[in-house]
Amino acid sequence: MWLATTLILCVVLAGVLTATRRREATWLDKVSATLRTTGDDGVPPQTIDAALDRLERAATVEEDLTPRRAMAALDQMSTGAVLADETGSIVMRNRMAAPFATGRHGDALVEAEIQARLTDALGGEVTDAEVRLHGPPERMLFIVGSPLVVDAEVIGAIVLIDDVSEEQRLDAMRRDFVANVSHELRTPVGALSLLAETLEGEDDPVVVANFLGRIQKETTRLSRLIDDLLDLSRIEAGAGDHLEEVAIDPLIDDVVAALRASAERSGVSLQVEHASASPEVIGDRAQLFSALSNLIDNALKYSPDGGAVHVRVAVLAGDCAIAVADEGVGIPQRDLHRIFERFYRVDRARSSETGGTGLGLSIVRHVAANHGGRVEVVSQEGVGSTFTLILPTRATTQVDLEAVTGGTG
Amino acid sequence: MTGFHEDLDSIRGMLVTLAAHVTEAIPRATEALVENNLELAQNVIAGDDVLDLLSVQIEERCYSLIALQGPMGSDMRRIVTAMKINGEYERSGDLAVNICKGVRRSYGMALTPTLRGLITSMSEEAVRLTRLSIDAYAEGHVGLAAALGDIDDRLDDLQSDFIEAIFAAAASGELSIQETVQLALIARYYERIGDHAVNIGERVQYMVTGESPEAIGAARADEGAISDDDIARLIEPEDEAD
Numbered sequence: 001m002w003l004a005t006t007l008i009l010c011v012v013l014a015g016v017l018t019a020t021r022r023r024e025a026t027w028l029d030k031v032s033a034t035l036r037t038t039g040d041d042g043v044p045p046q047t048i049d050a051a052l053d054r055l056e057r058a059a060t061v062e063e064d065l066t067p068r069r070a071m072a073a074l075d076q077m078s079t080g081a082v083l084a085d086e087t088g089s090i091v092m093r094n095r096m097a098a099p100f101a102t103g104r105h106g107d108a109l110v111e112a113e114i115q116a117r118l119t120d121a122l123g124g125e126v127t128d129a130e131v132r133l134h135g136p137p138e139r140m141l142f143i144v145g146s147p148l149v150v151d152a153e154v155i156g157a158i159v160l161i162d163d164v165s166e167e168q169r170l171d172a173m174r175r176d177f178v179a180n181v182s183h184e185l186r187t188p189v190g191a192l193s194l195l196a197e198t199l200e201g202e203d204d205p206v207v208v209a210n211f212l213g214r215i216q217k218e219t220t221r222l223s224r225l226i227d228d229l230l231d232l233s234r235i236e237a238g239a240g241d242h243l244e245e246v247a248i249d250p251l252i253d254d255v256v257a258a259l260r261a262s263a264e265r266s267g268v269s270l271q272v273e274h275a276s277a278s279p280e281v282i283g284d285r286a287q288l289f290s291a292l293s294n295l296i297d298n299a300l301k302y303s304p305d306g307g308a309v310h311v312r313v314a315v316l317a318g319d320c321a322i323a324v325a326d327e328g329v330g331i332p333q334r335d336l337h338r339i340f341e342r343f344y345r346v347d348r349a350r351s352s353e354t355g356g357t358g359l360g361l362s363i364v365r366h367v368a369a370n371h372g373g374r375v376e377v378v379s380q381e382g383v384g385s386t387f388t389l390i391l392p393t394r395a396t397t398q399v400d401l402e403a404v405t406g407g408t409g
Numbered sequence: 410m411t412g413f414h415e416d417l418d419s420i421r422g423m424l425v426t427l428a429a430h431v432t433e434a435i436p437r438a439t440e441a442l443v444e445n446n447l448e449l450a451q452n453v454i455a456g457d458d459v460l461d462l463l464s465v466q467i468e469e470r471c472y473s474l475i476a477l478q479g480p481m482g483s484d485m486r487r488i489v490t491a492m493k494i495n496g497e498y499e500r501s502g503d504l505a506v507n508i509c510k511g512v513r514r515s516y517g518m519a520l521t522p523t524l525r526g527l528i529t530s531m532s533e534e535a536v537r538l539t540r541l542s543i544d545a546y547a548e549g550h551v552g553l554a555a556a557l558g559d560i561d562d563r564l565d566d567l568q569s570d571f572i573e574a575i576f577a578a579a580a581s582g583e584l585s586i587q588e589t590v591q592l593a594l595i596a597r598y599y600e601r602i603g604d605h606a607v608n609i610g611e612r613v614q615y616m617v618t619g620e621s622p623e624a625i626g627a628a629r630a631d632e633g634a635i636s637d638d639d640i641a642r643l644i645e646p647e648d649e650a651d
Contacts, residue, residue, distance in 0.1 A: 104425050104544065104547060105429050105540055106429060106432075107429075108422075108428075109426065109429045111426070112426050133433065134433050330526055332525065332529070333529050334440065334444075380526040380529070381522040381523065381526030381529065382521060382522040382523025382524065382527070383523070383526055
């Protein structure tokens, strides 16, 4: 695929390069012809201005649009392309490659790599390099330089720049998903198998009771995992048919009431601060309950004994923002962009302590998306994390609906 | 042969690349530190050679321009500034290397989430300052250059918080004396990167206006606000102690 794209580009760009050269030659021919021949008035141009005017008119009529079409086509590509002539002077950059020329920070390093690949290519070599930019934003670019050879002569060089960050991210996600899901499923199943095997030859009633308790715990964990998987599968299918006006304040009160006992057991104070105006959203109440429940439950799980979890509601620019802040261990920067992936764990060793399934934040993200909203996170290790669920309020949703349907008035 | 101003633009481009290497080296060094990643630490240390080479090339270009073109006025200030800030960025790169050497010396050290969080914040501030310094230089932005000193206050505050946190961790037995010393040194490296960015800001002010904050202080001393005796004591405090 990469090779085919390179070959096609090389052919197109070699065409542009030779067309540019041909056009220069044609232009010179026209200059001399115009200066030698007579015009519409039957006389040769008498002044330089008159000659230039005549040339300009001729150029307007006879301009060859092929190079411009090729350039416009190159601008449509998602791959950056830089073309140099045989002296190394850059004669063309497409839209994707243009920002590197004057770029700073990470872009300046990409430009340095482009120049290095051009130098190699003008020496007749095809070379490539991967550039990993720590960012932010973190990026990975693949850069390849090739000579443009016509009639055994190097007439220039081309460098192609492909941003493979998204591909790499998806690859990592797919790879980790398989490893993580098998870990989450195998752990309880493996424990059940071992406990049952040990119980077979055990007569001591105290040990038997202890093992049965552990079997029950592992079964509950497996059952929760299956429930969460089914929930996620339903939520991924969309917002469902049960759309209704959901008042956020009573919903939060319900979630908090359900989790109050858990907070007290953990010795964590759970405080709620409602907005001055009581916001409402159009949505699926069960899904919204699930999302908020996951966010608050997570905050409680990762809070230290004696810590506090604050739930604050605010209405900002037509959106309802529900922020859940904890004073827990926080999330390392490198993991922040991955925590919404299914089964992704920041600290796998700690996951057995918290008892989560690794699907909670995935559910939150899908619920937010189903309601036209989003979820944001700010975190610092050792300080805590704040997750903010942002949903369009009923008023905004109605305005949108009216815009789509042409209004009711 | 290229023109004088094309050469100056080329030096500016090389400095932008040099600063970009530094802004990439800092977070890599931090990642190596918080994740105990020796391989990454070694990569950053090895990568410093590229940075040094570029710095030498910039210096040679500047010498060559001065020798061949005899620049004056604002042109001369641009070259002198380029030489000065070249040294500042090169030194910042060395500090990122020092952080990585600290990773090697304290390999296996378990950092608490609080310490990891503070290290990450110091690193982000150091990167931000370095980025802003090259923006100020490339755009000749005097206002931004002058603001770098105030922006650096946040990094200084973070360093103080970090020192307090490592002393607390040492007192509770979470860090050994050797680890505490290493971490205090590492905090100093981040803080110094911030100072280099502030110095660059001062050089940019000089490049654009012809006056640097240092020169204003020197002029005050020259006018007698500080006596010659005071200056002598500042320069040779050891003699006074003897």
